[in-house]
Amino acid sequence: MRIVIPLFDRFTALDAVGPYEALKFLPDAEIVFVAAEAGAVRDVPRWLAITADATFGEIDACDVLLVPGGPGTRGLLEDENLIGWIRRMHQESTWTTSVCTGSLLLGAAGLLRGLTATTHWGAVDVLESFGAVYTPERVVHQGKLVTAAGVSSGIDMALWLAARIAGRTVAEAIQLAIEYDPQPPFDAGSPAKAPQAAKDLLAKGIR
Amino acid sequence: MRIVIPLFDRFTALDAVGPYEALKFLPDAEIVFVAAEAGAVRDVPRWLAITADATFGEIDACDVLLVPGGPGTRGLLEDENLIGWIRRMHQESTWTTSVCTGSLLLGAAGLLRGLTATTHWGAVDVLESFGAVYTPERVVHQGKLVTAAGVSSGIDMALWLAARIAGRTVAEAIQLAIEYDPQPPFDAGSPAKAPQAAKDLLAKGIR
Numbered sequence: 001m002r003i004v005i006p007l008f009d010r011f012t013a014l015d016a017v018g019p020y021e022a023l024k025f026l027p028d029a030e031i032v033f034v035a036a037e038a039g040a041v042r043d044v045p046r047w048l049a050i051t052a053d054a055t056f057g058e059i060d061a062c063d064v065l066l067v068p069g070g071p072g073t074r075g076l077l078e079d080e081n082l083i084g085w086i087r088r089m090h091q092e093s094t095w096t097t098s099v100c101t102g103s104l105l106l107g108a109a110g111l112l113r114g115l116t117a118t119t120h121w122g123a124v125d126v127l128e129s130f131g132a133v134y135t136p137e138r139v140v141h142q143g144k145l146v147t148a149a150g151v152s153s154g155i156d157m158a159l160w161l162a163a164r165i166a167g168r169t170v171a172e173a174i175q176l177a178i179e180y181d182p183q184p185p186f187d188a189g190s191p192a193k194a195p196q197a198a199k200d201l202l203a204k205g206i207r
Numbered sequence: 208m209r210i211v212i213p214l215f216d217r218f219t220a221l222d223a224v225g226p227y228e229a230l231k232f233l234p235d236a237e238i239v240f241v242a243a244e245a246g247a248v249r250d251v252p253r254w255l256a257i258t259a260d261a262t263f264g265e266i267d268a269c270d271v272l273l274v275p276g277g278p279g280t281r282g283l284l285e286d287e288n289l290i291g292w293i294r295r296m297h298q299e300s301t302w303t304t305s306v307c308t309g310s311l312l313l314g315a316a317g318l319l320r321g322l323t324a325t326t327h328w329g330a331v332d333v334l335e336s337f338g339a340v341y342t343p344e345r346v347v348h349q350g351k352l353v354t355a356a357g358v359s360s361g362i363d364m365a366l367w368l369a370a371r372i373a374g375r376t377v378a379e380a381i382q383l384a385i386e387y388d389p390q391p392p393f394d395a396g397s398p399a400k401a402p403q404a405a406k407d408l409l410a411k412g413i414r
Contacts, residue, residue, distance in 0.1 A: 014228035014385065020255060021221035021358065025413045031254045040247070040258045047238045048227060051247045051256035100386075120386060138390045150386025151228065152362065160392045172395035172405035173413050178221065179307075179327060179357025181396030182389035183345045185367045188379035189388025198379035206232045206380050 001165070003031045004062040004089065007041040008082060010072030013048050014151050015099040019066055019158035025174045026166055034059050036081055044071045056085040064161070065089045068154070069101030069120060077108040087111070095161060097146040099154035106147070107132055115142045120150035121191050136190075152189075155180060208372070210238045211269040211296065214248040215289060217279030220255050221358050222306040226273055226365035232381045233373055241266050243288055251278045263292040271368070272296045275361070276308030276327060284315040294318070302368060304353040306361035313354070314339055322349045327357035328398050343397075359396075362387060 003023055005016050016033075024031055035041050035052030042049045067086065076082050087109040090096045098106050103119040106112050107130025117132040118140045127134055138149050139157045148157035159180070163171035188194040210230055212223050223240075231238055242248050242259030249256045274293065283289050294316040297303045305313050310326040313319050314337025324339040325347045334341055345356050346364045355364035366387070370378035395401035 012228070013224045017220045017224040017255070021219070024252060024254065027414050029414075033255065045231060047231065047260075048224070048240065049258035049260075051258070053254075053256075138388065139392075149388075150384075152385050152387040152389065155359065156390050156392065163392065168393065169402070169404045169408055170413060172393050172401055173409040175391060175393055175395040176398065176401040176405055176409055177357075177413070178359050179396055180359040180389075180391055181345065181356075181400065182359065182387075182391065183363050184382060184387055184389065185346075185363065185370065186375065186379050186382055188382040189386055191383065193388065194379055194383040195376070197376045198383055201376055202380040202383055206377060206384070207234050207236075 001026065001028045001030065001063045003029055003064040003066060004059055005031065005033050005066045005068065006056070006082065006086070007033055007035040007050055007052050008072050008076055009042060010044045010070050011041065011068050012070035012100060012151055013043045013050065015068030015070060015102060015154055016050065018152060018154040019099060021178055022155060022158035022162060022174050023064070025177060026162060026170070032059065056081060060088070061092050062089055063093065064095045065093045065097065067098040067102035067105050069099060069104070073101045073104045077104060083109050093144065095144050095146060097148070097157065097161065099148045099157065100150045103127055103147040104130070106145070111145060115145060116140055117145070117147040118149045119147065208233065208235045208237065208270045210236055210271040210273060211266055212238065212240050212273045212275065213263070213289065213293070214240055214242040214257055214259050215279050215283055216249060217251045217277050218248065218275050219277035219307060219358055220250045220257065222275030222277065222309060222361055223257065223273070225359060225361040226306060228385055229362060229365035229369060229381050230271070232384060233369055233377070239266065263288060267295070268299050269296055270300065271302045272300045272304065274305040274309035274312050276306060276311065280308045280311045284311060290316050300351065302351050302353060304355070304364065304368065306355045306364065307357045310334055310354040311337070313352070318352060322352060323347055324354040325356045326354065
């Protein structure tokens, strides 16, 4: 089972690595990071790079497509090299998935028109501009299309997907392996829960 | 504020990337991935590589040391190049932290003797062989030493640390930025909670 994760300049690393760390345990899984060019691909703020081991041209099919998001997505919505590749991967994939603003790339590929989907809470308007109906849920699935909310939600999505692919006990064993028993010290993980002061600070820019 | 994350062959990517994704928002933070040699460092099962931008020799001090774990730790417990470097970093660090079996490396450096600490639930015996007292909590702190439990716990630790460094509102803004509102589809994230069938499968090997 080939799982493919495209990378691009200014991606968000946890969008990709959260689900990667869960899905790598799946029986028969093989995971490939892929990009326009092979080699190191940088995130924002450029302190982290993950190696793409293949180019888009080298990967012509996959079982699971997992598209991460990041600030870089906004400049790629009309990039046919990436968007066209996503569209081709989707034609024969078993599952087409996204984390965070990765769903904007699925939207740009025309895959979400008329469907319910999710994305980072800060990108709802762009998602809806592609004809998707935003749903403020952590993991949204319609047929083979699965979208997850912001950044860390990819872990939840991956466990859901692992259960669909290999059964609940496998997913539970993966959850135990990565000791995913979350205990956030605060309860500010969504706009509905975060204190106004935290929202104001984020809007202004933390750094 | 310089945050340094050492990498080594067969590290676990989420141990490093979970906290990275939170701490990168801290005001004045600069995060550097470092390794014995600069360049791509591979995880298990070698499908992922993160670039080390500096060598141990190039980094002689930091404010926050964050040591990830992974299967590779077991072969590095007597590696003076890494262990001696950790010991030196700890001398002047403000915070010395670990995720998962990264605590074994802190233990090997002699930093946990007589202290309570945590690690991945599967590595308790090795942790205790270094004189630490294992505590089955998600984040354990004693003075400037902070250890986190398995893999995904690094996100919880990073938010705790962000609050200590920059205040609760900053930590809450970060939690909102990464939409960390975890909703695991199952409740199997610790040995105390996981069904026996999942524990048996993991012991046997999922793949």
